[in-house]
Amino acid sequence: MNGDAVDTDTRRRNPRPDRRRDGRRDGRVDVLIVGAGPTGLALGIDLARRGVDALLLERGETLAPGSRGKGLQPRTLEVYEDFGVVDEVLAAGGPYPVSVVWTDGRRTGEHRIFDPVEDGGEISRFTVPWMVPQWRNQEILRARLEELGGTVAFGREVAGIGQDEDGVTARLASGEEIRARYAVAADGGRSTVRRALGIAMSGETVDPYPLLVADVRIPGLGRDRWHVFPPSGQGAGYASICPLPGTEDFQLVAQLSGRTDIDLSPDGVRKAVAERTHLSPADVTEVRWSSEFRPRAALADRFREGRVFLAGDAAHVHSPAGGQGLNTSVQDAYNLGWKLGAVLSGRAPQALLDTYEEERRPVAEHVLGLSTAIHRNQARRGAGTRQLGLHYRESSLSEETRPAPGALRAGDRVPDLTVDGVRLFDRLRGPDWTLLTLDDGVFLVRPDGYVGWAGPSVDGSDAYRARVGA
Known part of the structure; x- marks a missing residue:
């Protein structure tokens, strides 16, 4: 139990010394993580700071290129602060710009992508979503992982997986x-591991038309606005061209209305821009990356099979609307990391791992519904997209023993309050449990910042601590 403030700078200067660079000990790893996207890297960081031997396998020769999921919600920024990377992330990005709508080469309106949100009692240092190209996000996470002694093994493709007791x-x-005590599939929506386990994914197509996504350079286009081009009525779908902070790039998203073929070549990208905007092909001076995306919402039938867990897009696939997919994925890792650490250290029984699916699958289902509603213009990008209000009140890990609970209850995220001149998040930072005494009770706070147990005094918490390894 740790109730003291943690010196973040000291932690960053002194990664745990007992971990080998290849993540192995005696020819075996504790946790094998398949996929080195944001989910896998976040989990690797969380395990590394707990001294867990983990190895990340990435089938590509490098981290995935492209801006992809570029939006980080306030709750994810809180996670990144705990990981010790938020300053780098804030420096690498910027707030979402105002959108300008273009019609026939004329500006016809402006609006904000995310609605302004009143505090609502959630209280966070981070109040707005932050835009960071995914490739840069991944670079920052990888650097932190390596600083802690972890590693990514590139060019290592998993073809199959088996398990025993x-x-x-x-x-x-x-x-x-490669042999491991546990494995985590963080290998994306087309997860090889999920398919090898025979876990089905149920869902729906959110949009019948595919999207072309590309990182491009357009020197003559203003970088102070997110440029939106509604469908022209000439058979072409909509387009959006968003400036990516910290770069000279824009992210292009072009809907291929009425077509199923996608030309990802530089000429194909330039043609897509010219068909949907007042810009000419020559205005696009460089195409740095391109990909296709087919918006769908899908949820794995289960998040665990024995000793193998699904996390991120391997477990849930979202529409990009609302910026929820990457954020939900990072928080999967944040939930699973401390539980694996507690079980592997022997402090908690294996039953603790059952609560990963119990807690994260309902959250993923809820967020999928929100993403789909936003994509279909049935919901706004407001307080719900910030993910600060998500909770685990119904979880078996949440024990509320006070006869008259106050506003903060077992299962809730602890707000970023300042009490007696001390910021609570400074006390919570780090991989341990924290005991807090506040005006309305005593709280055992989980390593991921949610209240596990709440009571009028510390009496009666012993059984709970033994169950969770606190």
Whole structure:
């Protein structure tokens, strides 16, 4: 139990010394993480700071390119502050710009992507979503992982996976096998691991038309606005061109209305811009990355099979509307990391791991519904998209023993209050449980910042502590 403030700078200067750079000990890892996107990297960081031997496998030769999921919600920024990377993330990005709507080459309106939100009692240092290209987000997370002694093994594709009572065996495309006590599939919406486990994914198509997504350079276009081009009525779908902070790039999203083929070549990207905007192909001086995306909402039937867990897009796939997918994925990792650490250290029983699916699958289902509603213009980008109000009140890990609970209850995220001149988040920072005494009770706060147990005094908390390894 840690009730003292943590010196973040000291933690960053002194990563745990007992971890080897390849993540292995005696030829075996504690946790094998498949996929080095934001989900896998976040989980790797959380495990590394707990001294857990974890190895990240990435089938690509580098981190994935492209701006992709560029929006970080306030709750994710709080997670990043705990990880010790928020200053770099804030410096690398910027707030969302106002959108300007273009019609026939004329500006015809402006609006904000996210609605202004009143505090509502959530109280956070971070009040607005922050835009950071995903490739830069990943670079920052990887650097922190390596600072803590973790590593990513590139060019390592998992072809199959098996398990027994003692562990998991991953078979690589090269023929090599890696043994681990647990494995986590963070390998995206087309997850090889999920398919190998036979876990189905149920969902729906959110939009019948595919999207072309690209990072482009358009020197003549203003960078102070997010440029939106509604469908022209000439058979072309909409387009949006968003300036990416910290770069000279824009993210282009072009809907391919009435078409199923996508030309991802530089000429194809330039043609998509010219068909939907007042810009000419020559205005696009560089195409730095391009991809296709087919908006759908899907949820894995279960998030666990034995010793293997699903996290991120391997477990839930979102429309990009509202900026929810990457954020929900990082918080999957934040939920699972402390639980794996507690079980692997022997402080908590294996039953603790059952609560990962219990807590995260309902959240993912809720957020999927929100993303889909925003995509279909049935909901606004408001307080719900910030993810500060998500809670685990119904979880079996949330024990409320006070006869008259106050505003802060078991299962709630602890707000970023300042009490007697001390910021609570300074007390909570780090991988441990924290005991807080506030005006309306005593709270055992989980390593992920949610209240686990609440009572009128500390009496009666012993059984709970033994159950969760606090």
